[in-house]
Amino acid sequence: MYRLLEFIIRFKEFIALVTLTIVAMVLMTFGNISQLGGFRSIVVGGIGWMQTAFSWIPNPLALKNENAALRELNLQLSDERAKIRQAIVENDKLRKMLEFKKEHDKKLITSDIIGKTTTEVRNFATINRGENEGIQVGMPVVTDAGLVGLIVGTSTNFSVVRLLINRESRLAGKVQRTRIDGILVWDGDEALSMKNIPKSFDIQVGDEVLTSNYSNRFPANIRIGTVSETRDDGIALFRKVIVKPSVNFTTLEQVFVIKQLPDNERFNLEKDSSQRGIPIIKSLKKTK
């Protein structure tokens, strides 16, 4: 016993290092922040409150970027305005002709960004709307330019948005022109990438990428970005498509939260099917 104590005292630094490494590894494996429950809400609320209190401090770099982005946007909008007018007239005519049901717009909650962390790998934003306005974890966030991210934390009056440029981001997208689908992930820079796209597929620089119908998290047909580059994936048959997000994350000020949650029925069915994938395939074979 004395020897054991002596050993522990002698190597206490190494024992502490090993123990805490194990604890940290366990936390990384199982300890999702959402499991902190109410504590998380307090953190989101506290940080949100502080960010509101100090939101008057100007950020010259962000203002400069914002000005440049707004000038660019202004030019684009004036060009698009004319096109949209024409398209609306045309669309109305076609709808009447085909007797399409008018799509009900999803309910949007307008909110301001009161704090933003777009440093290194922690890309989150805090907005000044929370559970009081009906915001829940899992709701998508957009701007007029396109998809911004997903609500990952809420408190009574604030919510945290995980931006698209985040390692957790993984979303189903499709190329608008050719309807080619793929999974978009953050490439570690300011863009998203779509991997394992066969070289024979028709994707060109400048193609618009939208959210796909396959996504359960995001409504379909929200603009994600534009194809800025295509690269060989290392594998002869495939290539990597780089998509530049249509939203400028450094100049975000106002966003809209779409009051829509993932369809649990669909999620459970897909999860169940993927878990029981092998028996299903077996039963299909038997049927044949």
Added chain:
Amino acid sequence: MADYAEQSIAQTWYNLRFVIYGIIALLLSVVHVVFLNLVSVGGITPDLLIILVVWIAIREGQFIGILAGFGCGLLFDIVSLDVLGTNALAKTFAGFAAGYFFKEKNNELTLGSLKFIIAVIICAFIHNIIYFFFYLRPTEINFSGFFFRYGIASTLYTTVAALFPMLVKSRNTETR
């Protein structure tokens, strides 16, 4: 009598130092999340908590440095909504490395000298390697490219930020 009172106050502060470290860690975490965007250069910010961990390790020793690293990292994981455990692990190792700069009789001198800066560079480097390795593990992002872009730059920026407490400490030590 006055000397006794002064000594007593000093002793009380000394006994409360761990509580003070905790409060400073909490403040720095909040500052990091709320204000550090204002001083970010190309998306890079200094890691103030590493400076604190190195400071504690040099002042209190390796064992306390390890515990402080874990505590500060966990606190920051919670406040920044980061993946729980990543900062805790990286800062634990940073505290461990910083412990090698601990010299019981010279710790105050070390804090006010270039040794402190060297300790910060080494610890920030180790921290960033571990942090980015575990952070990028589930992704397909290239580690080396990402680390050279963010890890090295963050280490340098943290080192620059560490000059301020070092210079203040150096001046205070000279005044005494």
